[in-house]
Amino acid sequence: MQKLGIADVQLQNMQGTEYILLHVQEPILYVIRKQIRHSPTQVTAVSDYYIIAGVVYQAPDLGTLLNSRIVSAVSHLQSGFEEARGYSKYHPSKGYWWDFGKDKEKVAKKTKAPKKEEPSSTFQRRRVDMLLDQLCRQYPFKMQTPPALEAKTEEEGGEQQAEKGAQN
Numbered sequence: 001m002q003k004l005g006i007a008d009v010q011l012q013n014m015q016g017t018e019y020i021l022l023h024v025q026e027p028i029l030y031v032i033r034k035q036i037r038h039s040p041t042q043v044t045a046v047s048d049y050y051i052i053a054g055v056v057y058q059a060p061d062l063g064t065l066l067n068s069r070i071v072s073a074v075s076h077l078q079s080g081f082e083e084a085r086g087y088s089k090y091h092p093s094k095g096y097w098w099d100f101g102k103d104k105e106k107v108a109k110k111t112k113a114p115k116k117e118e119p120s121s122t123f124q125r126r127r128v129d130m131l132l133d134q135l136c137r138q139y140p141f142k143m144q145t146p147p148a149l150e151a152k153t154e155e156e157g158g159e160q161q162a163e164k165g166a167q168n
Contacts, residue, residue: 012040014037015038015039016036017034017036017037018034018035018037019033019034020032020033028053029051029052030051031049031059032048032049032050032051033045033047033049034046034047034048034049047059047061087099087100
């Protein structure tokens with residue numbers, strides 16, 4: 001330990017703000033502490049400064065450092081929970097379950113295949129079906145029966161008329 005000079009001893013007996021060289025790593029790093037001396041034995045640290053490559057920076061205090069670290073950790077946790085919430089699914093009859101998107105990946109692969117163009121849309125097909133149905137009701141289709149079936153129906157018709165006449 002070096003001998004303290006008369007000025008150094010007198011400085012320790014003084015009260016007020018003082019700066020001390022706390023750490024040296026020449027030529028690039030110097031750490032300086034600002035402190036308030038209340039008595040020769042009682043000192044309160046106010047802030048620390050470090051000098052790197054000739055540029056002076058103020059070191060953050062413990063509260064700021066902890067606040068920064070906690071906010072960073074909480075934001076990462078929050079983003080993790082939001083992502084997990086995206087995978088959580090609920091249905092009243094099934095309850096909760098996890099959907100990690102394996103089905104979505106399969107669907108995405110299927111949808112990447114080029115789509116064939118359809119000649120008509122769903123609306124067009126429904127509209128045409130509705131118009132055809134309306135025309136069929138307005139102008140019913142008359143079924144033509146083959147001649148062999150006509151002879152049978154005439155015979156059956158004659159028999160039915162005879163039965164009706166007999167019943168009256």
